[in-house]
Amino acid sequence: MDEFQEILEDFLVEAFEMIEQLDNDLIELENAPDDLDLLNRIFRVAHTIKGSSSFLNFDVLTRLTHNMEDVLNKARKGELAITPEVMDIVLESTDNMKELLEHIKQTGSDEGGIDVTSTIKKLETVLNGGANTSQTAEKSVVEEQQVRSEEAQKDVSEMSEDEIEAEIERLLAQRQEEDRRRREAKKAAEEAKKTAQSGAQEAQKTTESKKAPEKQTQSPAPKERKSSIEQTIRVDVKRLDDLMNLIGELVLSKNRLLKIYDDVEERYEGEQFLEELNQVVSSVSLVTTDLQIAVMKTRMLPIGKVFNKFPRMVRDLSRELHKEIDLIISGEETELDKSIVEEIGDPLVHIIRNSCDHGIELPQERVAKGKPPKGTVQLKAYNEGNHIIIEIIDDGKGLDTDMLKMKAVEKGIISEKDADQMSDKEAFMLIFKPGFSTASQVTNVSGRGVGMDVVRSNIEKLNGIIEIDSEIDKGTTLKLKIPLTLAIIQSLLVSVQEEYYAIPLASVLETVRITPDEIQSVEGRSVLRLRNEVLSLVHLADLFDVERVFNMGEHAYVVIIGIAETKIGLIVDSLVGQEEVVIKSLGEYLKGIEGIAGATIRGDGRVTLIVDVGALMDMAKSVKSSMQNLEDSMRKTEKTSPADYNILIIDDSKTDRAIMKKALEPLGVSVTEASNGIEALNLMKDSSRSFDAALVDIEMPRMDGYTLASEIRKFNKFKMVPLIAVTSRTSRSDRMRGVEVGMTEYITKPYTPEYLMNVVARNINLNVEHTS
Amino acid sequence: MSNQLEQVLKKQKQQQNAPQEGEIENVIQLVGFMVGDEEFAVPILGIEEIIKPIEYTRVPKTPPYVLGVFNLRGSVLPLIDLRMKFGLSRSKENEDTRYMVIKHNEEVAGFVIDRLTQATRIKESAIEPAPETLNDEQNLIYGVGKQKEKLISILNVEALLKRDF
Secondary structure (H helix, E strand, C coil), X not given: CHHHHHHHHHHHHHHHHHHHHHHHHHHHHHHCCCCHHHHHHHHHHHHHHHHHHHHCCCHHHHHHHHHHHHHHHHHHCCCCCCCHHHHHHHHHHHXXXXXXXXXXXXXXXXXXXXXXXXXXXXXXXXXXXXXXXXXXXXXXXXXXXXXXXXXXXXXXHHCCHHHHHHHHHHHHHHHHHHHHHHHHHHHHCCCCHHHHHHHHHHHHHHHHHHHHXXXXXXXXXXXXXXXXXXXXXXXXXXXXXXXXXXXXXXXXXXXXXXXXXXXXXXXXXXXXXXXXXXXXXXXXXXXXHHHHHHHHHHCEEECHHHHCCHHXXXXXXXXXXXXXXXXXXXXXXXXXXXXXXXXXXXXXXXXXXXXXXXXXXXXXXXXXXXXCCCEEEEEEEEEECCEEEEEXXXXXXXXXXXXXXXXXXXXXXXXXXXXXXXXXHHHHHHHHCCCCCCCXXXXXXXXXXXXXXXXXXXXXXXXXXXXXXXXXXXXXXXXXXXXXXXXXXEEEEEEECXXXXXXXXXXXXXXXXECHHHEEEECCEEEEEECXXXXXXXXXXXXXXXXXXXXXXXCEEEEEEEECCEEEEEEECEEEEEEEEECECCHHHHCCCCCEEEEEXXXXXXXXXXXXXXXXXXXXXXXXXXXXXXXXXXXXXXXXXXXHCEEEEECXXXXXXXXXXXHHHHHCCEEEEECCHHHHHHHHHCCCCCCCEEEECCXXXXXXXXXXXXXHHCCHHHCCCCEEEEECCCCHHHHHHHHHHCCCEEEECCCCHHHHHHHHHHHCCCCHHHHC | CHHHHHHHHHHHHHHHHHHHHHHHCCEEEXXXXXXXXXXXXXXXXXXXXXXXXXXXXXXXXXXXXXXXXXXXXXXXXXXXXXXXXXXXXXXXXXXXXXXXXXXXXXXXXXXXECEEEEEEEEEHHHEECCCXXXXXXXXXXXXXXXXXXXXXXXXCXXXXXXXXX
């Protein structure tokens, strides 16, 4: 009873949430009847409510939603136009649905709440194109109901508990029998709608008679539950979300604080106050980490909350399908973030239904194959690092790859050529393609093929991965790998030119360092031979149209990303490292940008984008390699004479600049002058010129040499440019500071012209002997 | 007792009269700024804050006028170059450049403007709808405010924050 109550409560919460959304959607739909996404969403709500209510044995609700679903399905396929008349009926049925749910909430049953036959009739009318009018509720039914209501009028209050139990049993049996007969009546009858009104009256009568016994059985349950309620507080999820956001901020600030502490420590080594600062900083960072874990824990729910509804579902399914199925659940105590627990329910329902419907064979078939007549479906959950793994294993007939390929070709999802080249694992993944359904007929169980592609997109939305493995007559294993929390993920930070991107670590299989000549070209596409595999490559810069300001160095890195069975290599300029990032949305204005899943704020306060691996792989298919162009541009910048080298001299004193210029004259290089740091930085940033080296004075107005050097080094393209400090500051600490900010060499004034010339020539790899 | 009652009645009367007075002087407060050579304004209530330029991150696959996203105390906001949005060349950043953070309902975004001018009050009656010829398809101009010596284009905050790609 308790278990059932829990499922029922979950169902009600979910259903009310969905209906709230449904109302808005429906109203929007009237304004934009051609919005297919909207229709699909509405359709799925009806579909889900139908699914859940049929497992909970709410026949009236199931019948209503089933008809609604049919109508919406027709509209979705474009076979039915959404006219205001149709909309009225759909809205009416939504209202009915709401009333039924309200009734279920109060009494625990949907029977006798309100009469929906007239609405269903209308829905059917719409469904049949308006020509054939009602086929329901015929006279025979009315007679049935009259008989029953008389019987039910027995005085319930005088019965003993056993008698009531028996009476309920009897009424239920009668009801089922009635339903069966009604269905038969539906088929047989041809008469028109005159019975609609009388039907409604009858239904009301039955309401009164039915309510009494039901209320009695319901009453003990709430008392039992009361004791456990007080242990917990219901908190609005939004508050927890806000809390999580704030923690995210705190984590970022903590990272900054740690960085600043490191700087301070270097500068004031050995000072008394450092020790105190150290203590404060470490305690803040410790508390922040604990706080983060604590808040994450408040959002964690055991996955058992989702698993609980499956035993009943499988039992009902096996009865309906005339199969014998055992459901074995393990790991239900494994905890997951609330938002994920909510999202994971629907996909799991679809998967388990599929396993029962398509996977497990009928008992006689199983015996013929030498298997025990009773099939098993295993549902396992366990932790693996920062992920939770959910496995759904059945010992059914397995997936037939040839059959899958044939079906996919038939439906035009893949070409025959694709089918031939496909590996078994890729063929298994076909079941997740939109429009692919192996069920040849529509049943109450397997739905209409909306299932599996929705499963996949739902899992991918959670940054999860689906793996599938199957063997004919042995069974099928579906493995879902899902991050523990949505808000904070482990990521691999990479850089492309001047831009940084974060790749969710869950999708990163490995990284390799390559030289440009390891990249081969096959049919105009770049590929990499890695061990025994040929991997197609795509440059992240091509995917995201990154402006190319400098060429690929001696090495590039390939990040191999994979979802399910497909993988590609992503070329990036460098790997920055692994970092835990707090995911932030890009907001309404920028949402849904192809290839971008969100953004995060790094320790230095800058925003870094998080890539959407799934979308990236789709994008990669249509991107042309620009590797060829890159080589061309490389050749163009080849230096042939000393005059091709460009040296930037930065000094506020005109005399000093002149001296340096004179010293470099014998080299024959070109020289550009700047009188302060800001001017120099702007000159360097101006992409029309490139400098091979810079001579930097330290003491300058507006921006000094140290600041300039650290600013320059912030750009990836200037990481390798030699910066030579030319200064009269000679102390050891000045030299140290120069090295810290990224100076390549340190020349102290006064210097000989030859010395300066040699240092510059060495740094730009110019052969001095030829020119001097 | 009757004295008190009289006072209450008086107060009520005052309250009833108050809104009417407000209606007569329906004044909108605007913040004016330059984009290119033209002066624009937005209602002050639509402005969340005005900040000096900070670093932003480019977002790929967006139109050129979307410069990217920036971090405003932990929120990631889009940054839109108004010059480019209005078909002018890209803004060159200088000392007067500001990011104007504008909010409408739940939508927030930063807009790059060349220079702030001044905050003005203008009577609603002095605002005329944008002339037909000026009325672009995006409906960016809410109206034209007439002042003593000049005209000022008042931008439609809602349209500014509407994604059009």
